[in-house]
Amino acid sequence: MKLPVTGSQTVGPFYHYALDRPEWSDLTRHGARGEKIRIEGRILDGERKPCIDAFLEVWQANAAGRYAHPEDRQNKKPDPKFIGFGRVFTDAKGRYAFTTVRPGPVPGRGNAMQAPHIAVNLFGRGLLKHLATRIYFPDCAEANEADPVLGLIDDPKQRATLVAQPAKPTRLGRAILPTFRFDVILQGEGETAFLEI
Amino acid sequence: MSGRDPIPYAPEQPGAQPPNDYPAYKSTINRHPLRAPIRVPHTLTEVTGPSFTRRWHGKNLADLTLQHKGEPLGERIVIAGRVLDEDGRPVPDTLVELWQANAAGRYAHERDRHDAPLDRNFTGFGQVVTDKQGGWRFVSIKPGHYPWRNTHNAWRAQHLHFSIFGPAFATRIVTQMYFPGDPLLATDPIYHSIPDATARERLVAAYDPTLSEPEWALGFRWDIVLRGRAATPAEG
Numbered sequence A: 001m002k003l004p005v006t007g008s009q010t011v012g013p014f015y016h017y018a019l020d021r022p023e024w025s026d027l028t029r030h031g032a033r034g035e036k037i038r039i040e041g042r043i044l045d046g047e048r049k050p051c052i053d054a055f056l057e058v059w060q061a062n063a064a065g066r067y068a069h070p071e072d073r074q075n076k077k078p079d080p081k082f083i084g085f086g087r088v089f090t091d092a093k094g095r096y097a098f099t100t101v102r103p104g105p106v107p108g109r110g111n112a113m114q115a116p117h118i119a120v121n122l123f124g125r126g127l128l129k130h131l132a133t134r135i136y137f138p139d140c141a142e143a144n145e146a147d148p149v150l151g152l153i154d155d156p157k158q159r160a161t162l163v164a165q166p167a168k169p170t171r172l173g174r175a176i177l178p179t180f181r182f183d184v185i186l187q188g189e190g191e192t193a194f195l196e197i
Numbered sequence B: 001m002s003g004r005d006p007i008p009y010a011p012e013q014p015g016a017q018p019p020n021d022y023p024a025y026k027s028t029i030n031r032h033p034l035r036a037p038i039r040v041p042h043t044l045t046e047v048t049g050p051s052f053t054r055r056w057h058g059k060n061l062a063d064l065t066l067q068h069k070g071e072p073l074g075e076r077i078v079i080a081g082r083v084l085d086e087d088g089r090p091v092p093d094t095l096v097e098l099w100q101a102n103a104a105g106r107y108a109h110e111r112d113r114h115d116a117p118l119d120r121n122f123t124g125f126g127q128v129v130t131d132k133q134g135g136w137r138f139v140s141i142k143p144g145h146y147p148w149r150n151t152h153n154a155w156r157a158q159h160l161h162f163s164i165f166g167p168a169f170a171t172r173i174v175t176q177m178y179f180p181g182d183p184l185l186a187t188d189p190i191y192h193s194i195p196d197a198t199a200r201e202r203l204v205a206a207y208d209p210t211l212s213e214p215e216w217a218l219g220f221r222w223d224i225v226l227r228g229r230a231a232t233p234a235e236g
């Protein structure tokens, strides 16, 4: 006999004072190993208006391709300074940005390998249940081609919505970070591919 | 399927989750995707998720009435329950975040323009990590009803916002807890977005005198159920 799973309800518009911990937008803050990168973009609604009351949660493997979780039993180096999780809010123009390390590839089902990717849960006013998607990297074309999740999307235009675009490098103090742009379009032309997980 | 494949989480129970296309809640109109989501068989990415130690989430904030110099106004409440999976197994060590309006129905948020007083002794944010039995407990004050611009003269049922992670990226949930006997539950469109009536009523806490603190605070019990595994892992 299964218990009924609790239903989702929107986060509404008024959560920043509670949920926003600005440090969570830097996944490298404890000194993670790997190539430091920046991901930035906008969240837009069906009328291409910026969503100023939305946030992303991201989850990814470390630079070696291992998740900081007991069910990842791969023989790869853990990184105790990298939790792999971030939360980042949109600003008044619907923009968000976070700093992380480039994730390594992780296994898929069977013998498949997945291309490096960042899993995303998107929350906001007007979303009764959060939306899941993924961020892939434009400079991993071969791995993306073989990725089993991207392979589930028949329409090439829709598949392309999950691949970030190269963007102008970000200067952060003395460092210059490779930067990728990942816009989320909630509805209509160019709509981001969302995943049922 | 390889023997090393992760055991997936169970698919959604019919009627238990709201659709994103739900025009009675006006904000969904321009924000719901038009295309059906791509169904993804679970990989290591979906069955893993963040675990929060103190270093990662900061200190426990279980009593929302003790965060300022003075006491917040309003009716003091204790809210407690467990986080379980759908097989009834406790979910320990998971982060539970709570946020809410004050007793007058106003959020400590710069964009909340409701003409009701702020309470300098109330922020309305709490967080705890569940214990070994999946248990959690907060002390707070009962939030007020507040108006919103969904339709003419619309008011929200009293609610607490909850965020729960669970063990995996696939178990993440954000929801709202309601109070028994609230007349606004009859019409609140966000509450009614859950199609199945039994599933919907699970969002309403139970008045529980065993949780009340004598001469101090009124008790409510509310259990949170997360997705479980599609199949029980083989023993050994």
Ligand SMILES: [Fe+2]
Binding pocket: A012, B101, B159, B161
């Ligand atoms: Fe609310």
